[in-house]
Each structure stands twice: as C-alpha cells, then as structure tokens.
Amino acid sequence: MALYAMGDLHLSLNSNKSMEVFGPAWDNYTERIRVSLSELTADDVLVLAGDTSWGMSLEESEADFRFLEQFPCKKYILKGNHDYWWATAAKFKAFCEKNGFITMELLHNNCFFYGDYAICGTRGWFIEEEQKPHNAKVLNRELMRLETSLAAAGEKPILCFLHYPPLYQGYRCEEVLNLLRKYQVKQCCYGHLHGPTIKRRIEGTWEKTELSLISGDYLGFIPKKICD
Ligand SMILES: [Fe+2]
Numbered sequence: 001m002a003l004y005a006m007g008d009l010h011l012s013l014n015s016n017k018s019m020e021v022f023g024p025a026w027d028n029y030t031e032r033i034r035v036s037l038s039e040l041t042a043d044d045v046l047v048l049a050g051d052t053s054w055g056m057s058l059e060e061s062e063a064d065f066r067f068l069e070q071f072p073c074k075k076y077i078l079k080g081n082h083d084y085w086w087a088t089a090a091k092f093k094a095f096c097e098k099n100g101f102i103t104m105e106l107l108h109n110n111c112f113f114y115g116d117y118a119i120c121g122t123r124g125w126f127i128e129e130e131q132k133p134h135n136a137k138v139l140n141r142e143l144m145r146l147e148t149s150l151a152a153a154g155e156k157p158i159l160c161f162l163h164y165p166p167l168y169q170g171y172r173c174e175e176v177l178n179l180l181r182k183y184q185v186k187q188c189c190y191g192h193l194h195g196p197t198i199k200r201r202i203e204g205t206w207e208k209t210e211l212s213l214i215s216g217d218y219l220g221f222i223p224k225k226i227c228d
C-alpha cells in the first residue's frame, strides 16, 4: 500500500493530440504509462496532478478514463490547464457511474485522507494566467479552492498537489505560497512543466515545505512514490 503521484499524462486515445511529436521524452508514452501503472495494486492511491486527458468533453475523454480504470489503484484527479473535459463533480460522478468506473474521484474543493495524511490540492496559478483578462477574479477563485481544500485537512499533516508550480525560476505565486505556509504544508508536488521549461523548476525545501516536480515526461512516466 503506497501513495503515488504523477501529472500530465496528456492521454489522447480519442483526441488526435498525441504528445509524441514533442520528442523522445514522449516516445510511446501511453504504453509506458500502461506498464508503470500496471505495477500499482488496488491498495495503492495515485494522485493525477492535471492535464490528464486531451478530450474536449467527458464523452471525448471516455477512452482515456477507460484506459485509467483498467488499473485498480484509487485515483484522485485534479484540474490542469488542458483538461477541457472538466465538468462539475456531479457530472463527473454521473459519467463514472454510467460507464462503471469506480476508481476515480475529483480532488476539487475537498480533501482525501491517506493514513495519517490529508491529500489536498487544486490547479493553482501561473505566469500564463497572469496574461489573461479577469485574472484577479480567477486567481481569487483558485485561492479559495485551495484554502477550502487545505482547511478540510483539519489537524492532519498535509500533502498538497497543484498543477501549476507555485515557485519557478523567474516566478513566484506569493498568494499560493502564503497558503502553503499558513497550513504548514509538508510536501507540495506540481506538474505542468515539460521539455525545456523543466530546467527552470525549483525543487527541495522551501521554508517548511518540500517541493517536487511530478510531470509525466520529467518522471519518465513512472509515478513518484510519496509515502507508504
Ligand atoms: Fe501538461
């Protein structure tokens, strides 16, 4: 029994957006994901940290979720910037019930418990978002989601999962970092960084929080073990 995490699977079984065009790091990635996730058992938990499927709707993503469902581990899925299929929690639940999917839940305005830990998270906020209109409103909404999730942890030590890095060479999201500090987050894993941007990642200890990049191509599509 162990907790694992990986972001950015970018599955495209029904979307014609295979990531293989982005070079050797993505060669045969769906098969490599199949092999690595086959190692996980029904007692294991896997956090998928955003950019899970390229589908534009739940229907278009069905093949990707069916692919994930074949692995018996429990999966908590948070939102990435490319999850265009994302719908309300109620719609996702109905979609899973209709298709007989029993291993997946959304990590969104909530938290889950794993052993002595709370698993919290949300999409987060990044440089790209700052260039879009209405950014203050979207940032505030994200901060509220993150705080709702962190507060749900109660007294449990927190493992936080974000899609966007809160800290990056040339960028820091002070508002997200303030929440990590306020809730004394023990570990924060994030995805989103691919290819050449990986070298600008910041990992290791920030104040009392351990930061790690967990994008699929960075991990070689082998999920990172967070704890037993
Ligand atoms: Fe991504």
Ligand SMILES: [Fe+2]
Pocket: 050, 051, 080, 081, 082, 163, 191, 192, 193
């Ligand atoms: Fe992303």
